[in-house]
Amino acid sequence: MPRYADMSKAELETELAQVRARYDEMVARGLSLNMARGKPSAAQLELSLPMLDVLDADADLIAEDGTDCRNYGVLDGIPEAKRLMAALLDDEPDNVIVLGNASLTAMYDAMARLMLFGTQGAAPWNQLPAVKWLCPVPGYDRHFTICEAFGIEMIPVTMDEHGPDMDEVERLVAADEAVKGIWCVPKYSNPTGATYADEVVRRLAAMDAAAPDFRIFWDNAYAVHHFSADASEQDTVLDIAVACAEAGNPDRYLKFGSTSKITFPGAGVAAVAASPANVAEIKRHMNAQAIGHDKLNQLRHARFLNEGAGLAEHMARHGALMGPKFELVCRRLDEELTEAAVATWTTPRGGYFVSFDGPDGTARRIVELAKGAGVTMTGAGATWPYGNDPADGNIRIAPSLPPLEELDAAMDVFCCCVKLAALEQLLAA
């Protein structure tokens, strides 16, 4: 079969008839499948069930420093949990503040503090005429929602397989002191799966910023979320803390992470890691907001994951479940769409997403068609600020939730919808 672009109108019409017939069959099957969000599957959740037995009524509930984890106290986390989250965030326990159940809340609260109080002596951001933020695209919709909530103007910056376009980032950051920060998912990025190259990390750390209080929100959500247990098939990312310190900008970054996709999403432990000056500032503000976070859940996690030493083994089990799903997605895309040559997609080695680009102007139509056949995708546009993908081409594929056989059926539908939308567009042109 030739590329769609090389087909005659008659050939396109024949193909359309076949694809539409297949689509109609799928609609008739009355499927209900979901590839919308990066939710772990039931099989993944079962991996952490033994954690619920770690703390029972007979357990020792005293942390190693003598803290009774059943009572008030400890603003920044018990030592065991600090070590766990330091392992996850590639940092020292002293630089870690253990928080509540979600890194999303940690990031929102960090942004709220910057708006209300400023940082390291600079003016509160809500007193400024404008605050702007760089958003590598495609990116994570919940990051964009935080900016929108605070009225922060988002500026998209193109991502490639090495991270954001650093020429563009450097130009924007140097030119405008209203540009106060950037979202980064440095490893297995949401949704492209790209991992930042060392040079990208170094340039982020060292670039001249017009705003002295420029901040990198380093959302290392997929820090240990490899598909393979073989180190040679895992991505690594340079430590932003070390890079910033070496570049003489030690306070430029805030690292965020959680165990949401390690143990139980929503019932895990989150943390921020930062420079000593930023840790002190955050704790000073937090002192009015909290007495301490859930130390029993900290203890439960620290013991279950052996304070970080058990992470690799536990994540290998996740990888063994996730790897085949991503393999399936990429294989089906390849089988169905390579010949037609109407789309491109990423092939990550970890994380939760495949980023898919169809023909410009088809993403909304593809998602609509899939919905019509019972397959829910992430909304088209969600990977761009304000939900506005100017090319209307990008779709985030989230293969984690459905079991393999359902995923296979969902990819059948998705690929058929891509072809249908592409053919409709070519014939309408």
Add this chain to the structure above:
Amino acid sequence: MPRYADMSKAELETELAQVRARYDEMVARGLSLNMARGKPSAAQLELSLPMLDVLDADADLIAEDGTDCRNYGVLDGIPEAKRLMAALLDDEPDNVIVLGNASLTAMYDAMARLMLFGTQGAAPWNQLPAVKWLCPVPGYDRHFTICEAFGIEMIPVTMDEHGPDMDEVERLVAADEAVKGIWCVPKYSNPTGATYADEVVRRLAAMDAAAPDFRIFWDNAYAVHHFSADASEQDTVLDIAVACAEAGNPDRYLKFGSTSKITFPGAGVAAVAASPANVAEIKRHMNAQAIGHDKLNQLRHARFLNEGAGLAEHMARHGALMGPKFELVCRRLDEELTEAAVATWTTPRGGYFVSFDGPDGTARRIVELAKGAGVTMTGAGATWPYGNDPADGNIRIAPSLPPLEELDAAMDVFCCCVKLAALEQLLAA
């Protein structure tokens, strides 16, 4: 023995010598006792240990609405937890948002939203030239810390056994649109133990406020924390939600509460209850901050406390441990200080504190003396905004943490220090 005020100088000097000798003996004993914070005792924490067995690896982890509590989702809480927290907050489940581990965080976040975004269409408070807040005194230091964090000017209002001085509250609230709210601990107030009279609640709900966005932060921290299981010996408080609705000010209040002093402080569940309009507004803002809170902990609590039906029985066990401690405190104060007539104190029927008033100008000295004899009290001044008790007379006594025998020893020290400070003052005059 006569009242100290009626003693001659010679009598005072004799008494001082005796009291000082007793104090010196106490110092020599090298005690280390703590009556500083409202922390439950080890015996109280043990009451909730069975809760740690509620969810194990074999438990049903699905909420009644089909939600898998192990995975993402549910912004406002699973139905079981909403019913539990509605029982605690004397409200309907539909008006409840179940939150994280602490009502303190719930209150801080609520204040942060008012500062950043305003409420029900009114201007964000941080855009106003001044925001003022009424603080019934003596009151709770962490409430004051929240105001200080946001630069809110605090205005003390006198408390009596029926609640805040409502003539003064009404005058201040009607006169100045910068007065945006009031802290209330309506039942077994921190630290006086007073419960608001029905008439006080009705006046708070109905009073004319210059600020249309005036808000009552209704911190019902001790809603079910009675010493007696006998209803005739328990305080009740009128529902502020009903009172506000009846008065035509349905959005004036926000109710806060948590299970911190029911199960495990810091590992419990908090909630806010509010009018439908406020619930909708809070959820709209929270949508950027959270996907959902810890549903496993919600499920654990809902099952352990039988969705609220088990609260009374569980709290009776707490009361059986707390009651004797408060009885001891009040008995020792009575035995040691009534004749000298140098102090007054409250005798609450629930909650966590006794409010003590020594002679004006002695509170700091008493706390200092107690510290010197190994007994840590809540800092003098802590019960007033900015730590500034103008009379320097009020001290919060927190009897919950020490076992009875330690509490007895601590009260020995405390009463001795009160007499010593009073005598020093009388002789210096």
